[in-house]
Structure formats: C-alpha cells, structure tokens
Amino acid sequence: xxxxxxxxxxxxxxxxxxxxxxxxxxxxxxxxxxxxxxxxxxxxxxxxxxxxxxxxxxxxxxxxxxxxxxxxxxxxxxxxxxxxxxxxxxxxxxxxxxxxxxxxxxxxxxxxxxxxxxxxxxxxxxxxxxxxxxxxxxxxxxxxxxxxxxxxxxxxxxxxxxxxxxxxxxxxxxxxxxxxxxxxxxxxxxxxxxxxxxxxxxxxxxxxxxxxxxxxxxxxxxxxxxxxxxxxxxxxxxxxxxxxxxxxxxxxxxxxxxxxxxxxxxxxxxxxxxxxxxxxxxxxxxxxxxxxxxxxxxxxxxxxxxxxxxxxxxxxxxxxxxxxxxxxxxxxxxxxxxxxxxxxxxxxxxxxxxxxxxxxxxxxxxxxxxxxxxxxxxxxx
Ligand SMILES: [Zn+2]
Numbered sequence: 001x002x003x004x005x006x007x008x009x010x011x012x013x014x015x016x017x018x019x020x021x022x023x024x025x026x027x028x029x030x031x032x033x034x035x036x037x038x039x040x041x042x043x044x045x046x047x048x049x050x051x052x053x054x055x056x057x058x059x060x061x062x063x064x065x066x067x068x069x070x071x072x073x074x075x076x077x078x079x080x081x082x083x084x085x086x087x088x089x090x091x092x093x094x095x096x097x098x099x100x101x102x103x104x105x106x107x108x109x110x111x112x113x114x115x116x117x118x119x120x121x122x123x124x125x126x127x128x129x130x131x132x133x134x135x136x137x138x139x140x141x142x143x144x145x146x147x148x149x150x151x152x153x154x155x156x157x158x159x160x161x162x163x164x165x166x167x168x169x170x171x172x173x174x175x176x177x178x179x180x181x182x183x184x185x186x187x188x189x190x191x192x193x194x195x196x197x198x199x200x201x202x203x204x205x206x207x208x209x210x211x212x213x214x215x216x217x218x219x220x221x222x223x224x225x226x227x228x229x230x231x232x233x234x235x236x237x238x239x240x241x242x243x244x245x246x247x248x249x250x251x252x253x254x255x256x257x258x259x260x261x262x263x264x265x266x267x268x269x270x271x272x273x274x275x276x277x278x279x280x281x282x283x284x285x286x287x288x289x290x291x292x293x294x295x296x297x298x299x300x301x302x303x304x305x306x307x308x309x310x311x312x313x314x315x316x317x318x319x320x321x322x323x324x325x326x327x328x329x330x331x332x333x334x335x336x337x338x339x340x341x342x343x344x345x346x347x348x349x350x351x352x353x354x355x356x357x358x359x360x361x362x363x364x365x366x367x368x369x370x371x372x373x374x375x376x377x378x379x380x381x
C-alpha cells in the first residue's frame with residue numbers, strides 16, 4: 001500500500017473496550033471473519049462481512065468520512081482489511097486488537113449468529129464458499145423442495161439435498177420397496193423391502209440430517225391432488241417413471257409457478273433440463289414433448305432396463321440445479337437439454353427454446369383441467 005518515498009502511517013489498533021465506546025458513539029464495527037466463523041456469534045451491532053467481500057461491499061456500508069472499526073478473530077485479518085480500506089480512501093480506520101477473542105474475554109455484548117453450532121460444523125465446507133456463506137445457508141434452510149418419486153432419481157437427489165440443509169423435503173411416492181429397486185434406489189435397504197418407499201426414505205434422510213423436515217405422501221400424483229400436494233414449494237424434482245405424472249407436473253409448474261427440474265433415464269443414457277415458468281424465456285416440459293408418446297414407444301425401467309449408476313448421475317445433476325435455483329447462483333439449465341451417454345461417457349447439450357406453438361405454454365395454449373391431461377395420456381397409452 002506504500003511506496004518507498006511515502007511510508008504508510010500505521011493503522012491504529014484499539015482495545016475492545018475502546019472499540020465498543022466508539023461503536024456506541026457512531027462508528028461502524030465490521031466483523032471481517034468468514035460467514036462460518038460468525039455463525040456462532042458476533043459482537044453486538046457488528047456488520048458481518050468477510051475480507052473477501054469487503055472491497056466490493058464497503059461503499060454501500062459506509063462513506064469514506066465515517067469511522068470504521070474492523071474486528072476479526074485475533075487482529076491480523078482486520079489489520080490487513082484496514083490497510084485495504086485506507087487504500088480505498090477511508091481515513092478514519094482502526095483495527096480491534098485481540099479481535100473477537102478479546103471481545104469475548106472482556107464480556108462485551110454479543111449478537112447471535114444465524115446458525116447453531118451443529119449447522120456451523122455440518123455445513124462448514126459450503127459456508128466457506130462466498131457464493132453460499134451464512135446467507136445462502138439460511139436460504140437453503142428456509143427452502144421447500146418436493147421430490148416426485150423416492151426411486152432412482154429421487155434417491156440421490158433427496159440424499160444430497162438433505163445433506164446440504166434444504167429445510168423441508170416432501171417425498172411423494174405410492175410404491176413399496178422391492179428388492180429389484182436396490183440396484184439403484186440408494187435411499188432404501190435390504191431390510192426395508194416391503195415398507196412404503198416414503199417411509200424408508202424418511203428413515204434414511206432423518207438419520208443423515210435430523211435438522212431437515214421430511215414430509216411424506218404415500219400417494220400417486222393425480223389430477224385431483226396435484227395442486228394440493230405441490231402448492232407452496234420453491235422447486236419440484238421430477239423423478240417420475242410415467243408420462244401421466246409428467247404431464248400433470250408440467251401443467252402444475254405453469255399454474256403454480258415453481259421451477260420443474262426434469263430428469264429421465266433409460267438403459268445407458270439420461271437427460272436433464274429445468275423448466276422455470278418464472279422466466280419468460282423458459283420452455284416448459286411440453287415444448288420438449290408436446291404430446292404423450294404411445295406406451296410402446298416409451299418403455300419404463302422395468303421394461304427397458306437401466307444401468308444402476310445412471311439415475312445416480314442424473315439425479316445428482318437435478319439436485320445440483322435445484323440447489324442453484326434455491327441459492328440464486330450460477331446459470332440454470334433453462335432452455336438447454338443436457339444429454340448423457342454413459343457408454344460413450346459423453347455429455348451433449350441441445351438448445352431447447354420456448355415453442356410458440358406449445359400446447360402447454362404457447363400463445364394458443366388452453367388449460368382445460370388436469371383431468372383432460374390424464375385422459376390425453378390414457379388415450380396415448
Ligand atoms: Zn411449452
């Protein structure tokens with residue numbers, strides 16, 4: 001920060017009691033520890049802003065004339081941050097000597113962090129990502145995701161969404177665990193053959209992350225329950241194994257305005273996309289499949305077979321897209337269809353633009369009720 005002929009004035013370092021006095025007199029106290037460190041608590045009234053975030057954020061927090069005090073764990077990071085702020089024109093800067101450790105030791109007042117000790121530890125490897133941090137973890141905790149099917153796609157997706165701390169997961173599946181499921185549906189165990197899949201799934205997910213609320217519906221998604229089941233969710237993972245369910249989900253996504261994270265597998269290949277009706281440029285499921293295929297053209301896993309790891313790959317891509325949507329980060333797979341070929345080990349991406357003539361979301365599209373969609377699929381089958 002200095003050149004040879006203009007040595008920098010040392011950054012003032014003040015004791016915690018003096019920092020508190022100045023804070024009460026109007027100085028801004030910034031806790032520059034990382035989100036994960038602050039989660040367990042922070043000095044009362046301090047703004048939490050990591051060293052990495054501070055350069056971009058400081059202008060919105062304080063004018064260069066305002067007195068700014070920086071605190072970290074021991075005093076070293078705050079000193080460096082102070083030097084950085086001075087270089088940006090902030091002159092009334094001080095670093096708190098001894099940092100949060102001295103603040104605690106002095107018995108000065110604290111404010112609670114947003115995460116308890118379990119969460120701080122459990123999510124440490126993602127709390128340290130600037131794109132997630134404490135704020136992102138709070139978004140995940142408040143999020144509600146519904147999974148259609150606790151089978152091949154739903155199993156890996158549910159495991160990782162629960163592990164990541166998505167606050168509420170709804171599992172909707174009317175099947176029971178069969179031994180032939182265990183080759184790929186990794187939520188279930190041999191001892192649970194015969195149990196309802198949603199109950200088996202609840203046991204596994206609760207054991208993995210007791211902080212997640214698991215809602216179970218041992219029913220099939222149908223015309224008369226689809227909206228009641230799926231209203232109020234932030235995202236829905238499509239792990240359905242039949243076309244009638246997929247067409248009902250497509251319509252519900254448009255009407256209830258949640259993003260549908262689509263995935264499908266067969267034999268050695270799979271595909272993924274995101275249909276997000278909150279975006280004007282997003283296609284819907286029926287832009288891809290305008291009408292249900294005849295049953296003979298659409299064999300399911302029981303008929304066509306599937307490599308066991310395949311739904312693992314595709315289900316985790318769906319979970320990845322869901323997490324991005326919940327966090328508002330990255331570029332979602334909207335308007336793109338991702339194809340995976342396991343034998344060639346190749347991913348391909350097709351552009352999937354919105355279809356103006358789509359019977360689901362096009363200009364002339366008309367919704368005449370879920371019963372009509374069920375009849376449409378029955379007629380095709
Ligand atoms: Zn459409």
